[in-house]
Amino acid sequence: EDVSVPRNRAADLMAVIERLRASHRMDIGVFGHAGDGNFHPTFVTEADDQRAEQRINAVRADLFAEVLKLGGSIAGEHGTGVSKRAFLEDQVGSGGLAARRAIKSALDPHGILNPGKVLPV
Numbered sequence: 163e164d165v166s167v168p169r170n171r172a173a174d175l176m177a178v179i180e181r182l183r184a185s186h187r188m189d190i191g192v193f194g195h196a197g198d199g200n201f202h203p204t205f206v207t208e209a210d211d212q213r214a215e216q217r218i219n220a221v222r223a224d225l226f227a228e229v230l231k232l233g234g235s236i237a238g239e240h241g242t243g244v245s246k247r248a249f250l251e252d253q254v255g256s257g258g259l260a261a262r263r264a265i266k267s268a269l270d271p272h273g274i275l276n277p278g279k280v281l282p283v
Contacts, residue, residue: 163202163205166237167235175232186217
């Protein structure tokens with residue numbers, strides 16, 4: 163993942179990740195750029211875990227909700243992609259999402275740029 167929080171909330175984010183690790187019973191490694199508040203929590207599952215994707219999605223949803231409560235962003239340096247599109251409105255609100263769709267539509271009226279991805283026209 164790729165999330166960011168204000169630098170003065172970095173320790174709070176680490177506490178959140180530890181809480182998520184315990185509650186979801188999943189190892190979560192963290193690396194990143196503490197100096198600018200960008201972190202990369204990495205979800206670790208067993209190779210034969212048939213529910214890995216479902217479990218990761220549950221942790222991801224909880225992580226993103228907590229990051230927003232800390233005044234952070236669900237997308238630090240790598241942007242909002244397909245795995246985060248369901249959470250984009252939580253961050254930018256319905257008006258922010260509508261504005262992004264309007265810009266996408268104006269710049270890509272035929273929907274040929276990255277079709278069907280984060281902001282379909």
